[in-house]
Amino acid sequence: MARPPRATRTQSSVTSLRRFRGNSPRPPSRASALRGAAGVLLLAAAVALPCAVLYRAAVDTTEPVYIPRARRPLLELNPPPRPLVQVPDPAEHGGFDPFPVDDLDSEDLRLELVLQEASMDNKTVILTTLNAAWASPGSVIDLFIDSFRRGVGTSSLLRHLVIVAFDWKAYTQCVKIHPYCFALTTEDVDFSQEKRFQTVGYLQMMWKRLDFLRLVLEKGYSFIFSDADIMWFRNPFPFFYSDGDFQIACDHYVGNATDLRNIANGGFNYVKSNDQSIEFYKFWYSSRFRYPGYHDQDVFNFIKHDPYTTDIGLTIKFLSTSYFGGI
Known part of the structure; x- marks a missing residue:
């Protein structure tokens, strides 16, 4: 690039020191120059050291970046509707049985209601059974429900699941975690405890379950029945x-x-x-x-x-x- 004319340079460099012949200051002595240089170095050090300390502190105290979970439970994002039937706690009502055995019409009505709400368009529901032994938080039923959320093409099936509770404790836990629960009455049999394989209580529970499934068929509903300890990895309908x-x-x-x-x-x-x-x-x-x-x-x-x-x-x-x- 060509060097600009002198006139141009003096006009554009307004911050530079203009020197005129005859009034230029005398050059400083060697000692004065050394003292000036030392002062500049001390000033630079005084400024740089605090900055370095502040930078170090800023780096060391920076909190880690929070990355939110990419996946959240279905029912956390979309809270389930309230249970279809609100029932008083028997402990608060002097041992009141919310599902009296002789009130069969009431039980039949409750079953019809929950099946209608949970069924697919072709009147198909998904059923599982639950008693108190598997109903505590973090137990089998929670794993069962979570498998629907994580399986391939299964999350939408969760809205068609009806959990059939064999006892009051299982029912009260069910309504906390799932919208479609049904309390099945049992006459003179306590199904709340764990039933070991082939014991009398186990056999009674299995046959009670089978008779209940017959009732569902008689009401015109097809079903998938699944034990609660089965994990759903994918939608089973294409394989039927x-x-x-x-x-x-x-x-x-x-x-x-x-x-x-x-x-x-x-x-x-x-x-x-x-x-x-x-x-x-x-x-x-x-x-x-x-x-x-x-x-x-x-x-x-x-x-x-x-x-x-x-x-x-x-x-x-x-x-x-x-x-x-x-x-």
Whole structure:
């Protein structure tokens, strides 16, 4: 770039010292220059040291950046509706039983109401059962519900889940964590305690559950029944058979969905409501007298070979362990 004319330089450099011949100050002595340089260095050090300390303090005291969770529970983002039936606590009302055994009409009405609210458009619901042994916070039922939130295509199914409580404690815990709960009355039997496999209490609970499922079918509702200790990793509907009235998981699957040699597991099944399934559930429930001491799963594996099951016209499909495994 060309050097600007002198006139231009003097006009634009208004902050520079202009010197005129004859009145220029004498140059400072060597000692004065050294004293001036030392003063500048001391001033620079005095300014730089506090700045360095402040910078260090700022770096050391900076709090970590908070990153919010990318995933929050479904019911935390969308609080569930209040329970369909508000019931007084019996402890506050002198032991009052909110669901008297002889008030069958009331129980039937409550069941119809909760099924209507939870059902899909095709009148299908998802059912599980719960007693006090599995109802405490952080227990099996919380894991069960959380699996719906985390599974592939399962979060939307949570709104169709009805939890059937066998006792008052299970019911009161249920309404705290889920909108659709139903208290099932039990006559002269305490189902609140843990029932060990094959004990009398366990068998009574299993048969009570089976009879309840028959009632759901009679009301015109199809259902998926799932034990509460089963985790839902993905939406099961694409893996069901369109022509199956009764579809059940297996402990042992031989590779053919219609082969009666498959060993069924009653912890998970999909049942369509029709005349065949209703009649089969009646037959299944009555067969407990033919096979005393056996639970419903064992009895099913007996009666699947019974000619009457064929006469009913029920189409049974066994679900592959490739998709429904570890049950």
